[in-house]
Amino acid sequence: MLSIINSNNLIGIESFLVKVEIDISRGIPAFNIVGLPSTEVREARERVKSAVINAGYDFPNSRIVVNLSPADMRKEGSFLDLPMSVGILRKYINKKDSYLNESIFVGELSLDGHLRKVKGILPLVIGAKKEKFKRIFIPYDNFNESNFIDGIDIIPIKNLNECINYLNGKEEINNNYKELEINNMTMDYNEDFQDVKGNYFVKRASEIAAAGNHNLMMVGPPGSGKTMIAKRIRTILPKLSKEEVIEISKIYSIAGMLDEKFGIVNQRPFRSPHHSTTIQSLVGGGYNSKPGEIVLAHRGVLFLDEIGEFHRNTLESLRQPMEDRYVNISRLKYSVKYPCNMLVIGAMNPCPCGYYMSNKECRCRPYDINRYKNKLSGPLLDRFDLFVEVGEISYSELNKKCQGEKSQDIRKRVEKARKIQKSRFENKNIYTNNEMTSKDIDKYCVLDDKSREITNKIFDKYKLSNRSYTKLIKISRTIADLEGEEKINSNNIMEAFSFRKAYYDYFR
Incomplete structure (x- = not known):
């Protein structure tokens, strides 16, 4: 038979x-x-x-x-x-x-x-x-x-x-279809940007990063609020669409990490691997091609706290996934392709003791500081869009009542900017400004004479790479979207560069 x-x-x-x-x-x-x-x-x-x-x-x-x-x-x-x-x-x-x-x-x-x-x-x-x-x-x-x-x-x-x-028709089974209602999904987070005191420049950088899905690097002394801010960035990201819910839930279903109560992933992921993690656990692999942390962070946030303490080879393995937004894991007879379109947030101290560029005395020698900074290679740093210094806040600022903007208020502006981008790239397989190609930049990021003059001076003075230049333009486009501007103006260019200047001041 x-x-x-x-x-x-x-x-x-x-x-x-x-x-x-x-x-x-x-x-x-x-x-x-x-x-x-x-x-x-x-x-x-x-x-x-x-x-x-x-x-x-x-x-x-x-x-x-x-x-x-x-x-x-x-x-x-x-x-x-x-x-x-x-x-x-x-x-x-x-x-x-x-x-x-x-x-x-x-x-x-x-x-x-x-x-x-x-x-x-x-x-x-x-x-x-x-x-x-x-x-x-x-x-x-x-x-x-x-x-x-x-x-x-x-x-x-x-x-x-x-x-x-x-x-055999001897038994009936209840299998009622349950429609996925995206609009009724609640975004219940324990964190809120209202809790963050001071550091308004960093908050603005976080808003821009969320609006255009731009990778963010924060540098500052211990206890200045880097981790606190990073954990709140996902609270200002837009609500998940139905396609994103299914896409993320497929990954978590394979990993066996779905919530039994909901059965699906109803919030954007936030993954924060320890700095001792291996390449395999970060990128994925093994005998069963298991998805790694960067895949689990798809459509969400990957937070690399104490990024300077990660093994150099582990960090270098992120270069291609951050650029291509997918990772290929090859095996003997087949290759597995995982999506990893994530927002990467890095946080590090400015030196081994942590107090360089702060109000406290730094105990490190110049050689130690340079060696610490050089743990992050130039090609990896070039894949971050925004660089900000997280400074210490004063006693009076620290003791103010929480009167800052709530995450839901910032999220409204972010969703408005994302809606503009969705309309802009309606017929393309991209969702945010960070995913624009050179052709898209030529089409959607036209500069006037004044803006072109400013970018020319920045390009010559700081010797920007091609990637750094395109990132500057992409950030300017996102800032213009947040401001509701149809075209990029010189103010957008200057603000965008202010969020990249820390890279040239500290890392170069």
Whole structure:
């Protein structure tokens, strides 16, 4: 008896169709799985056999061969337990082959026949929808993270018996579709920009960074408020769109980090890896091509606190992802491409003791200060757009009541600027000013004679690289958007340069 059951498997955050072919024939009893299975897929033999028997069915005392097609693609995870079981129990199912051909089965079985929750169900459901399947059978505990996907019937299954009974029309399953209501999502943050006292220049830089998705570097002595400000930047980022919610939730679904209560990611991510982190944990990789911190920060904030303490090779691995907004992880027979369009915030002390350029006496020698600054290479620093010094505030400023702007007020201006950018790049695959190409800059960043004269002087005096120059123009475009200006003027240029001057004063 030959049965063919459809299933899905993952490469990165994308799924691919797997045909589970089960052949039960005469011969010495055996259970073999072929088609480039991983270790966890091979172990499915024991899980499937015990689950079938403990569910009350007869396990065939025959030669069983399971082929996972396509045979040249490695199959990983525990998604294939359920389709193998359904194929082995095909004689107990009354549904015609045409019904099964329109269905996808994914799920891990326990030894008693119950279906366990699996990682990565959201991209599997989306993949099944793209392949134009009518329905997908998934574990019941995964239903909350995928029931907002329309266009496909999602059937949550608690155990193997329930699956067989449903296929035979003996049992009904509640699988109500729940529409994803973006407008009703609340942005409940414990942090607020109103808590930040003083440092108005840094607050303005944070607003510009959020409006145009420009990377920000903060330099200042210990305790001046760098970390405090960085944690509040995501509170002024715009609300997530439906496409962004699904995009981020797919990543967190694969990583097994989705909130069980909501089932999706409803706030922008904020990732702050420790400075002792490795390249693999930061960028991603390993035997299963696991997403790293930069991927988990997609559409959110990656905060590199004490960036000068990170290993140099670890920091250098960020250069390409920061520029391209994606990372490729290559393996023997395939390559995984993860998106990482993030807002990178760096914070560092000006010297090893921390008090250079402050009111306190610095104990470091000039050689130590230069060596500390040189931990960050020129090409890496060139990928940051804004540079600001975070200074110490006075006693009187510190003891004022919190009367600064609230995050929601700043966010309104940021959302207005983002709306302008969305309209500007409506027919392009970009969302913010930071993603503009050279052609886009020529089209949308036209300078008048006065502005051109100022940029020419800045370019010659500070010997800007091509990347530094384009970043200056992009920041000017964002400032103009925040001010509601259609064209970039000289004031926008001067303000933009004021947020890059700290780079030339300190790092060069």
